[in-house]
Amino acid sequence: MVNLIAEEFFPDDRNRKYYADNYTCCPPPLFVVIITLIELGFFTFYTVSLGEVNASGPVPIDSLFIYRPDKRFEIWRFLFYMVLHAGWIHLIFNLMVQVMVGLPLEMVHGSTRIGAVYMAGVLAGSLGTSVFDSDVYLVGASGGVYALLAAHLSNILLNYNHMEFGIARLIGIFLIGFAVYDRYASHHNGAPVSYVAHLTGALAGLTIGLLVLKNFEQKLNEQWIWWVALGVYAACTMFAVLFNLFNY
Secondary structure, three states: OOOHHHHHHHHOOOOOOOOOHHHOOOOOOOOHHHHHHHHHEEEHHHHHHHHOOOOOOOOOOOOOOOOOOOOOOOOOOOHHHHHHHHHOHHHHHHHHHHHHHHHHHHHHHOOOHHHHHHHHHHHHHHHHHHHHHOOOOOOOHHHHHHHHHHHHHHHHHHHHOOOOOOOHHHHHHHHHHHHHHHHHHHOOOOOOOOHHHHHHHHHHHHHHHHHHHHOOOOHHHHHHHHHHHHHHHHHHHHHHHHHHOOOO
């Protein structure tokens, strides 16, 4: 009897379910694959249409999808700028990072949750740019990429006790994030790539990640984090929307 009680409240490693046990390809992780193919397809289309390709171009300034401050009321631009990129280096780097960091998350949390995180980052990137970098044209999926990076941090905060090598995961996320930032800071001066979009995309990934990613522990004393994350994202989004409405 004593042994049964001990196993219930203090399970050993044989009975413990680790985070890694939740990886699955059924259903397949389709969102990251599909969005990557879409972005690659748009870049190919504009490369063929404009008849040129180089490390920093072509940039389709007249595209219906590019975010432009003078066309802010064409609201689809706040999302669809993600399908355009400032050259093949910008494209390949974004696609490589989002596949590398997005697929592991999607295999655990599913396409719907990861899609929500990614699109929230894209939207936050353009809204943040419209407020803090208001004269900038914007292309690229960097807001979504940074959201996926920050969602890994949310995932660690939610499921740390179920993870093996949780500290190593946390250090790895910071190293990758710094590498991504350093790569953009070094190679995209003057290009329509906003660092504000990176920061606001990361904030969206952190907050939306805390809202929608699976929490395998479900501790009641951590529910306040859910409400804080919801409040931060909702307040920032509402402020940015109102700013654009009243400062057109």
